Amino acid sequence: MNETIExxxxxxxxxxxxxxxxxxxxxxxxxxxxxxxxxxxxxxxLTVAEIEVVERYVRDHHQEVMEQDxxxxxxxxxxxxPPQVEEILRRGGERMAALxxxxxxxxxxxxxxxxRVMDAPEKLPAEERNAWRKLGDDVAALLKKSAK
Numbered sequence: 001m002n003e004t005i006e007x008x009x010x011x012x013x014x015x016x017x018x019x020x021x022x023x024x025x026x027x028x029x030x031x032x033x034x035x036x037x038x039x040x041x042x043x044x045x046l047t048v049a050e051i052e053v054v055e056r057y058v059r060d061h062h063q064e065v066m067e068q069d070x071x072x073x074x075x076x077x078x079x080x081x082p083p084q085v086e087e088i089l090r091r092g093g094e095r096m097a098a099l100x101x102x103x104x105x106x107x108x109x110x111x112x113x114x115x116r117v118m119d120a121p122e123k124l125p126a127e128e129r130n131a132w133r134k135l136g137d138d139v140a141a142l143l144k145k146s147a148k
Contacts, residue, residue, distance in 0.1 A: 005050055007057045013068065014057065016050050026054050027069050102142055109135050 006017040015022040021043065029039045036048045058065050081089070109131065124132070 005053045007053065014061075014065075016054065018050060019045055021046060021050070021054075023054055023057055023065060024068060024072060026051070027058065027065060030055065030058060031069075099142065099146060102138070106135060106139055106142065 003018055007014045007023065008017045009015070012020075013022050013024060025043075026039065029042070036051050039051055040046055040048070080086075
């Protein structure tokens with residue numbers, strides 16, 4: 001059964017008659033000069049024949065298609081998250097920054113202590129042995145906290 005492959009408009013803009021793939025779905029791949037094989041790797045439902053139909057459509061309607069692409073890119077660039085999502089992202093960023101700082105401090109202490117501990121742990125002054133224990137406790141607490 002050979003189905004005719006055409007570009008149709010079902011309300012979402014020009015699309016293949018054989019699937020829901022729109023012309024605009026493929027435009028970025030054409031702009032990057034992807035091969036048919038590369039496009040099929042990303043969209044395995046497509047055939048070479050379908051890609052060729054879309055390529056032909058883009059060639060025949062280049063100005064219109066590129067104007068739609070520009071409009072889509074502008075709209076996407078102006079999209080913003082709702083305030084509650086922005087707040088979650090801000091808090092998550094703050095938490096990540098605090099964890100990075102704690103890990104960096106632990107790494108700095110670790111870097112100073114490990115060579116001395118490895119050489120002769122029993123010769124460490126009590127203060128450094130305590131710092132070593134505290135580091136182990138801090139790392140364990142950070143791992144437990146980051147697992148939440």
